[in-house]
Amino acid sequence: MNAPIIDPLQGDFPEVIEEYLEHGIMKCISFNRRGTLLAAGCSDGSCVVWDFETRGIAKELRDKDCVAAITSVCWSKNGHQILVSAADKSLCLWDVVKGEKIFRTTVHQTPLQARLHPGGGSSESTLCLVCPFSSAPMIVDLRNETTTMLPISLSDKGSGLAPPSRNKFSDGAAHFTPTAACFNKYGDLVYVGNSVGEILIINHKDNRVRGVVPISGNAVIKTIVFSRDGRYLLTNSSDRTIRIYDNLLPLKDSLKALDEIHEPTNEVETLKAVGLKCLSLFREFQDSITRVHWKAPCFSGDGEWVVGGSASKGEHKIYIWDRAGHLVKILEGPKEALMDLAWHPVHPIVVSVSLAGLVYIWAKDYTENWSAFAPDFKELEENEEYVEREDEFDLMPESEKVKESETNEDDEVDIITVEKDSAFSDSDISQDELCFLPADPCPDVPEQDKHAGSTSKLGDSKNSDSPLSEETAVDGRAMNHDSNQIEGLENSGAEDTAGVTHLKRRRKPSEKVLELQQAQKVRKPLQKAKAAASSGKSSKTKTKFGIEQEHDMNHFADENGIDD
DSSP states (O other): OOGGGBOTTSOSSOOEEEEEEOSSOEEEEEEOTTSSEEEEEETTSEEEEEETTTTEEEEEEEOTTOOSOEEEEEEOTTSSEEEEEETTSEEEEEETTTTEEEEEEEOSSOEEEEEEOTTOOTTTTTEEEEEESSSOOEEEETTTTEEEEOOOSTTOOSOOOOOOOSOBOTTSOBOOOOOEEEEOTTSSOEEEEOTTSEEEEEETTTTEEEEEEEOTTOOOEEEEEEOTTSSEEEEEETTSOEEEEEEOSOSSSHHHHHHHSOOOSSHHHHHHHHHHTTEEEEEEEOOTTTOOOEEEEEEOTTSSEEEEEEOOTTOOEEEEEETTSOEEEEEEOOSSOEEEEEEOSSSSOEEEEETTSOEEEEEOOOOBOHHHHSTTOOOOSSOOOOOOOTTTTSSSOHHHHHSOOOSOTTSOOOOSOOOOOGGGTTOSOGGGOOOOOOOOOOOOOOHHHHHHHOOOHHHHGGGOOOHHHHHHHHHHTTOOHHHHHHHGGGOSSOBOTTOOBOOOOBOOOOHHHHHHHHHHHHHHHHHHHHHHHHHHHHHHHHHHHHHHHHHHHHHHHHHTTOOO
């Protein structure tokens, strides 16, 4: 879509499902820094990298040692590495270009989320923040395989033990609520949201709590995430409220700014006083009518919008608010629960993952405004009489002769320098950044396997619960034989001898294609009728020729006295 012809008065948020991607059962997604590549973790332990421009598979990372479902995927700042956490308690750092494992380690608890250090330096490229299922967050060095447990309360001195709880499991073990944590923009601080409604600001190098921000209601913090520019912090609590905080610390050298803050005498009061100088409550979002729980909330790429998915089972709803707190859009998808959510770093595009493993791409339904593309263009509601100027069709109109050229033809035009994108002005490693991957075509399937085990992908989609799949299945019955053979290579259940599933994106056929297919159906009976008529005429000719030939042979036999 050309940006100049887009109406600037339209909101920059998605409205409709543009298309959907399918490859096995995908569980979690993550964009690279530029939004050109989309990584998706699957239930079979593989990680698929999609080229988001072409919607094709660019790379598939498959660990032979891992068959458990992927719980999270995270890109490095330069895009050359992907950190993958799995349900078998493993952490794996991949080289995206080579498709090889760099480091692999195992933690003592199942990691629900793992995030690489955002600094991007050589000493920080192997540091990651892991949030396990039933223990405190930890800093893991993949190179040295060292683990540092972070404190989750003021009384906790970095032991990572769970705070005392009255709730217990049936086996007598104490209940522990998973703790959310994230790095700030440059990774010198870690923000931890615990189960008693507190945000702890921690220096992960010396493992000390440097500030505390209490949340009203003391609700469990389930999600905590920063905006791309690092100016806002988002929390999702069990009280069904999304809160936005202003980051009062400078983006760079936040730890140094903490050291300069005056400290009172009391230690607990000190930490709370410091916390008030670090974060300030900006806005709260909630659905006061339905009181739904939120899942995978996040910011838009520019931080102007806040998006959150409904955690209710059986519905795929996405709520979009502006930063002022107004609900601007509710996106309703198929009747499938929402698993994960991500906003494109640059464009107004939202990508969501359903319980069935499909990835839906929500985009804006643009209305073209050609007056923005050509300022002298005027849209007419009815015909108007036009009176031409006397010099309108002259080679050199008089009005052009009067005008003097304002451009200096001697000025040099710079065609080498590339203007920086304002969305990525903070990039200091843009030259080494990985934005695109070469296409990785799927291997050819032998002819016998193609007919024996493969079925049409559009035919298989009839069993799917997705409305989009049902529409595609109806349209799939109108496809010709050649398209069915091609689609047969992309079935959702068949695998080749190497165990690689061949699945690609699916699009609904356009109306023009369906009309051509319908015309072809009507044309086939006419062709068969013509063929039958021509075959009958030829048979008559052959019969006549046969009778004449038999008569000539009998006449020749009579003349020569030859018996039959």
